[in-house]
Amino acid sequence: MPNGGSDCCGTCWFNEAKDGQAGFQKIAAGRIHRCLIRNFKIENAFWTYCANHPHHNRERIETPVGPVYVAGSYPYARTVLHDSVDTEEVRRSLLGLLEKIAETPAEEYPSPTTFDEEVIKQLMSFREERATEQLRRIAAFDPNSSSADDKPFGRDRVLTVALAIEALATIENDEALDKIEKAIALGLPPLDPASYIESEDTFAPIRYHAVLGLKHCTSAKAKALLERAMSDPHSEIRAFAGEILGRAADV
Ligand code: SF4
Structure with a gap:
């Protein structure tokens, strides 16, 4: 039984x-895995x-969605083994899949390689300009949106929104600052700063990916947003904002 998922x-x-079957059926010795x-x-x-x-x-979609990953030993982090091929056919298929992403997520096996998020990440990696309208639609989703039928996993849209914002900034640069400005303030200030716990900060992934997006922005407003992120209650967000600011100062 694989422990990586x-x-x-x-x-x-x-x-x-x-032979076209999904699941743990026995595979005859000598069969080639391809x-x-x-x-x-x-x-x-x-x-x-892979996704x-x-x-x-x-739906058995055969267009490659995102890279192929491998996992090592505990904690089984996944790293890229093969990047996706980049063809017009793949890009068009991903754009079609992006249009189908709905605000309420469907039930899905929990893993680091979920379908909608791999679609967004791959279009971000391609810096595909035709994706921006749909990315703006997704960035405006309610991050807490969740299906009542999705038990026991209860997926929400926090990571989807976070990645859409980072992808917008990667593709549009400073033109995405309207979305980043809102994202970087999400959930702040904490209701009770004295008892703030990082692991319970639901919106931290959105603020984190918004800061990642600021790597691609160069305006004075982008710098001001990074400076604001330096006082974020989450230590990783503060550290990353500082790293980007340092990098910008070194240029
Ligand atoms: S790379 Fe992806 S699509 Fe291909 S066999 Fe593995 S999990 Fe299936």
């Missing part, structure tokens, strides 16, 4: 050795992952 190539219907949609030989099927796996992609 069951959304691995060893249980994927796109693995040639699975991804049929990404066309590569899988060396370690139970430790290799096209059926846990994330029940």
Whole structure:
């Protein structure tokens, strides 16, 4: 049983050795593991992952969505093994999938490789300018939106919104500052600063990714937002804002 998650190539219907089936069926000795949609030989099927796996992609979409990842030993962080190919066909497919992202998230196996978020991350990586209108729509979602039927995992839209804001800044640079300015103030000041606990700060990922987005902005307003983030209650956000400001000062 893979400890890095069951959304691995060893249980994927796109693995040639699975003969179109998803799940933990026994695979005959000597079968070659090969991804049929990404066309590569899988060396370690139970430790290799991507968002096209059926846990994330029940519609069997065959366009590569995001990179292929591998996980190492505990804490099983996933790192990129193969980047997505970059073709016009892939970009168009991702843009179509971006349009389908709804404010209320569907039920999905919890893992670091969720479908909608990989769509956004890949378009951000491509710096795809045709994505901006949809990214603005997604950035305006209610981050707390969640489906009542999604038990026990109860996904929300915090990370989706956070990534949409970072992607906008990566693509549009300072033109995204309207979104970043709102995001960087989300959840602040804490209701009770004296008993603030970082791990309970629901909106910290949005502020964090907004600060990441500021790496791509150069105006005086962007600098002022970074300075504001230096007093964020979350230590990682403060540290990262300081790092970017330091970097800007060094240029
Ligand atoms: S790389 Fe992705 S689509 Fe291919 S077999 Fe592995 S999990 Fe399935």
